[in-house]
Amino acid sequence: MIVYVNGQWMDDSTASVSFQDRAFVFADAVYEVVYIYKGTYFKMDLHLERMQNGLDKLRIPFRADDLRSVFDELLQRNPGIERGILYVQVTRGAAPRAHGLPRLEQPTVVAYVKPLQYDSRIWDNGGRAVFVEDLRWHMCNIKTTGLLLNCMAKETALERGCDDAIFHRGEIVTEASASNLFIVKDGNLVTHPNGPWILPGITRHVVIELAGKIGIPVIERPFTKDELLAADELFLTGTTSEVAPYVEVEGQPIGNGQVGPITRRIQKAFRQATGM
Ligand SMILES: Cc1ncc(COP(=O)(O)O)c(C=O)c1O
Incomplete structure (x- = not known):
């Protein structure tokens, strides 16, 4: 190389x-x-x-x-x-x-x-996540190499037999260890607003644009862990994770525990946008 x-x-x-x-x-x-x-x-x-x-x-x-x-x-x-x-x-x-x-x-x-060795397991079947308290600083919007707490959160998820960690500050869900996060509720996408607690993800940005184009409303507002657990669907977005459905958090199924129809629509639009 x-x-x-x-x-x-x-x-x-x-x-x-x-x-x-x-x-x-x-x-x-x-x-x-x-x-x-x-x-x-x-x-x-x-x-x-x-x-x-x-x-x-x-x-x-x-x-x-x-x-x-x-x-x-x-x-x-x-x-x-x-x-x-x-x-x-x-x-x-x-x-x-x-x-x-x-x-x-x-x-x-x-x-x-x-x-990249492409692995479609989570894209196809959905992943499983744990919650981790977000102890990072208040400049998460800068993409610095200071990622130790992100690494430790990911390790916690792996040790618990899961795929990723979802950060929360108190009750408020922020993002995942290396991805942004969307829930689907009653046909709307909900995601934490840009600001000091999340990275302004490029994939997040692309997904918000694509959702607009295919007629899925997006609400950018803080939401809680309880709202996440009661969501119809959940997916993470990131450059390497792309649009990654998550079907279980802390052992509880999200929606019916299967990858949902809105997530599939977003994935389809995303594939088209990448030309793959
Ligand atoms: C903490 C964090 N949030 C979100 C993202 C997603 O950003 P992007 O879609 O630009 O890759 C990343 C990507 O590495 C990240 O590390």
Whole structure:
């Protein structure tokens, strides 16, 4: 695999960054994961826009847009990826450890593409989730590499024999460990509004647009764990999870415990949008 590190192209086995990199020491970095469908990046503009927002909020002086040619070259240097992902990370750079934000000339930029082994199990049959208290910070709208609580939540789900963890702050459901979350109630989609407690997901955005097009109303408002458990249907959205139905939470069936008709309509519209 040929990867991009700080302006250079190299084999992934030889790629490295400084031990003083601020991402290593402080998670002082933003990242994006972009889906590749049929050899083409999906919704690149939206990913770059979100990355720029994160960079600006963290005051990392870097133009995300300048990476477009790098991303194109990555596909050329790693040909034949029908279905895969791009991973890109931009960090403030390397500097002796200190809490204040150093004004660095050279950010660290790492990017690679890789094919994805597609697994349709959850897409087809639905997954099972647990609830985990959301102890993350109040800047979840920035896609930083500080994902330890997301990782721990996922691990809790796996240890309990489930597929994913659904975060809640007190009674309010926010999102899942690496996805946004929609419930279906009485024919409407309900999802937590964008703000400090969730990542403004690109897939979430696409699903809201698609729902509008096929006549399914979407309400963006906070909702509770009880509302989720009493929902007709539930699905998660994310770049790698796509539109993932969930049929059981904390051992309780959602609706009739089967993937529901509205979720299937959204999945169909999503497949069409990705051209797969
Ligand atoms: C915490 C969290 N929420 C939501 C999402 C979904 O965002 P997107 O649809 O842009 O992949 C992700 C994706 O990684 C995530 O990590």
